[in-house]
Amino acid sequence: MRSFGGVVAVDGASVAVPSGELHGLIGPNGAGKSTLFHLISGYLRADRGEVIFAGQRVERLPPHARARLGISIAFQAVRLFRGMTVLENVMVGAHSWTRHGLLDAALRLPLHGREEAEIREQAASALERVGLPHLASRAAESLPLGQQRCVQVARALCGRPRVLLLDEPASGLRWAERESLSALLAQLRAEGLAILLVEHDVRFVTRLASAITVMDRGRVIASGVPDEIRRDPAVIAAYLGRERASA
Amino acid sequence: MTLFLQYLAAGIASGSTFALVATGFVVIYRVTGVINFAQGVFAVLGGFLAYSLLHAGVAHGLAEGVAVLITAAIGLVVGLVALGRRGTPPLASLIVTLGLAIFSYAVVITVWGDLPISYDGLSGLLAIGGVSMQRQYVLIVGAAVVTFLALALFFGRTYLGMALTACSSDQRAARLMGIDVWRMGLLAFAVGGALGGLAGVLLTPLQPVQFDSDVGIAVNGFAAAIFGGLVRPVTAFAGGLVLGVAEAMVAGYYRSSYETAIALAVMLALMLWQASRRGPTEE
Incomplete structure (x- = not known):
């Protein structure tokens, strides 16, 4: 549970994502999807409740420690590091698994150099997976927003995640880019990654997800396989219906 | 004209030390969001430590180098105390650095006394293009430029x-990438300590330091850092040089007691001009 000055953003919401599953999280604006994400990543701290990762309770760990366990996130609002190239941005993602600390960097330079080469390689292959290897040396902030989103996904992948939190990764993408992102997500799922995906485009989610949780006003109003969700009257009333009415 | 060039050389030399102090401010501020009021203390301690080492018979060069390493360690300790627990707000840390700066007076007076000290730098003059200048000037400018380039590479x-860099761009995002921002802050303080210490060991042969010299050094360094909005190292470096030259000109052609006041007025005018050019919307 998390509230902001009396406004309860998320309450009693429970989501379980086993590895190898792509779990969709949908709901109208303000439903608490992003807040739930931030509670999992540690960006926000829950007032009450548990976050269990691989059998371990992590809700009291600082965000960098959670990242080291394998929780990676791509933000809804794109947050690439300014003043750095695309490749360097992706390389920063590797901090969650690199062993070297400050002392290592200072004292064990050979190891540091070898690890740095490994990081560079890993970052390059993550860029390849999102289809942007040709932009590696561009300034990150100069890319169009859709491509910045893809760079965020690459940065998250470079962290060798075990669970990947993607907050609307497909928004702002063109059709072809969407298709390749969707193929990448299917492939990552097949590799055994647990993926939690927030997305506005319900069709995009239902095609990929093996399970879907629907939130509205901070609560889970339905969860199940995509076909059930599509027929659920509460969901249609709260979300799908509203969307259809506005469309 | 020769006189002008000599003032210019002296100004660039002292300006280079301001630039080093300013870079220290910028490095620490960018990574931690803390304005480190103890930045001038690093320079004072660097000067005193080098002085003691030289008196103990340690060779020139080595003594200054060791002094800089010790100030880096002192920077780390200041960082540990000021950053405190993870999540301490930068404003609280700022006040802690101010307290540590005042505490340093007691330490310096206890260990070294309250009289100003100095030691010889590089002796002799160097003639470049008909202008003779102290070798120490050349050393200072060279050391500052090399340090700055090394930092840029780092x-x-x-x-x-x-x-x-990631921490300074977006701390919270950096944290979610697995970066321990708190430890990066400590590293920034250590780098800041080394930069301040370097400025101190270079400056002491030119102008004696005493326990409270940190104020003048910090004010000049901070003014230069502010010139670059506290985040742009190149502009801060340039700001340090402008300040140094302005002070040398005021001291040379007018009165040295007005040097800091007039130089800071020049700085303020430059910043107002800069702000009016950029318009009110940015920063």
Whole structure:
């Protein structure tokens, strides 16, 4: 549970994502999807409740420690590091698994150099997976927003995640880019990654997800396989219906 | 004209030390969001430590180098105390650095006394293009430029430097990438300590330091850092040089007691001009 000055953003919401599953999280604006994400990543701290990762309770760990366990996130609002190239941005993602600390960097330079080469390689292959290897040396902030989103996904992948939190990764993408992102997500799922995906485009989610949780006003109003969700009257009333009415 | 060039050389030399102090401010501020009021203390301690080492018979060069390493360690300790627990707000840390700066007076007076000290730098004159200048000037400018370039390489090219840059760009996002922002802050304080210490060991032969010299050094360094909005190292470096030259000109052609006041007025005018050019919307 998390509230902001009396406004309860998320309450009693429970989501379980086993590895190898792509779990969709949908709901109208303000439903608490992003807040739930931030509670999992540690960006926000829950007032009450548990976050269990691989059998371990992590809700009291600082965000960098959670990242080291394998929780990676791509933000809804794109947050690439300014003043750095695309490749360097992706390389920063590797901090969650690199062993070297400050002392290592200072004292064990050979190891540091070898690890740095490994990081560079890993970052390059993550860029390849999102289809942007040709932009590696561009300034990150100069890319169009859709491509910045893809760079965020690459940065998250470079962290060798075990669970990947993607907050609307497909928004702002063109059709072809969407298709390749969707193929990448299917492939990552097949590799055994647990993926939690927030997305506005319900069709995009239902095609990929093996399970879907629907939130509205901070609560889970339905969860199940995509076909059930599509027929659920509460969901249609709260979300799908509203969307259809506005469309 | 020769006189002008000599003032210019002296100004660039002292300006280079301001630039080093300013870079220290910028490095620490960018990574931690803390304005480190103890930045001038690093310079004072660097001067005193080098002085003691030289008196103990340690050779020139080595003594200054060791002094800089010790100030880096002192920077680390200041960082540990000021950053405190993870999540301490930068404003609280700022006040802690101010307290530590005042505490340093007691330490310096206890260990070294309250009289100003100095030691010889590089002796002799060097004639460049008909202008003779102290070798120490050349040493200072060279050391500052080399240090600045090394820092640029460190921040731009190494993996650790990238992590620091990431922290300064977006701390919270950096944290979610697995970067321990708190430890990066300590590293920034250590770098800031080394930069301040370097400025101190270079400056002491030119102008004696005493326990409270940190105020003048910090004010000049801070003014230069502010010139670059506290975040742009190149502009801060340039700001340090402008200040140094302005002070040398005031001291040379007018009165040295007005040098800091007039130089800071020049700085303010430059910043107002800069702000009016940029318009009110940016920053």
